[in-house]
Amino acid sequence: MCPRQGRDPGEGITTPVSKLTLESGTVVIRRAVAADVPRLHVLISGFADRDRMLHRSLNELYENLRDFRVADRDGEVVGCCALHVFWADLAEVKSLAVAEGRQGGGIGRRLVEACVADAAALGIPRVFCLTYEADFFRRCGFHVVDRCRFPRKVWSECVRCPKFFDCTEIAMTREVAVAGAGPAAEEAVAAG
Ligand SMILES: CC(C)(COP(=O)(O)OP(=O)(O)OC[C@H]1O[C@@H](n2cnc3c(N)ncnc32)[C@H](O)[C@@H]1OP(=O)(O)O)[C@@H](O)C(=O)NCCC(=O)NCCS
Numbered sequence: 001m002c003p004r005q006g007r008d009p010g011e012g013i014t015t016p017v018s019k020l021t022l023e024s025g026t027v028v029i030r031r032a033v034a035a036d037v038p039r040l041h042v043l044i045s046g047f048a049d050r051d052r053m054l055h056r057s058l059n060e061l062y063e064n065l066r067d068f069r070v071a072d073r074d075g076e077v078v079g080c081c082a083l084h085v086f087w088a089d090l091a092e093v094k095s096l097a098v099a100e101g102r103q104g105g106g107i108g109r110r111l112v113e114a115c116v117a118d119a120a121a122l123g124i125p126r127v128f129c130l131t132y133e134a135d136f137f138r139r140c141g142f143h144v145v146d147r148c149r150f151p152r153k154v155w156s157e158c159v160r161c162p163k164f165f166d167c168t169e170i171a172m173t174r175e176v177a178v179a180g181a182g183p184a185a186e187e188a189v190a191a192g
């Protein structure tokens with residue numbers, strides 16, 4: 001067996017990493033591909049127009065395509081979530097959305113878990129989010145923190161946000177178990 005098998009970096013681009021069987025069908029969590037972007041834009045814009053989350057332009061979505069996981073229900077994208085790396089020890093879980101009519105079935109949680117698994121595979125020990133949905137993220141293992149804990153985030157991205165001076169998002173964080181990740185583990189795998 002290939003030593004990398006099951007560790008994600010070697011997976012095919014549309015290989016599902018998590019499968020969820022609902023009454024209404026099977027949902028797989030997979031990496032996003034370029035063809036998903038128009039649908040992601042519609043999904044996110046629908047909530048952003050109602051101030052439920054921040055807008056993402058098409059350009060931003062294409063530029064950050066590799067950050068994204070999608071929930072695919074029989075070929076239809078019904079959810080998305082991204083992991084954006086900030087520093088050696090910190091990444092943001094962002095742009096989480098589940099289509100209305102598909103909510104409440106565990107898809108949001110699966111998307112978050114897929115992003116947390118990405119952070120673990122990258123050797124990043126902490127993820128955070130800025131959210132209006134604190135209760136949902138609490139159920140996903142996050143806890144509230146002072147946003148001043150994340151100065152790089154505030155000064156790099158937030159200053160460009162139109163809501164910077166009137167922001168009501170809640171900062172939350174979750175520790176990530178990264179045992180076995182990192183360069184030492186990679187060398188050990190390579191050495192067999
Ligand atoms: C927030 C959102 C992603 C949740 O997705 P979902 O698929 O409905 O969530 P899940 O079914 O995986 O829920 C997981 C758990 O959180 C709970 N939960 C879900 N949404 C919740 C909410 N708004 N408030 C409190 N708890 C919530 C569920 O009851 C479930 O609880 P359990 O631990 O008892 O099983 C979805 O409602 C959504 O897309 N909202 C609009 C966009 C948005 O607000 N995005 C977040 C931007 S940061």
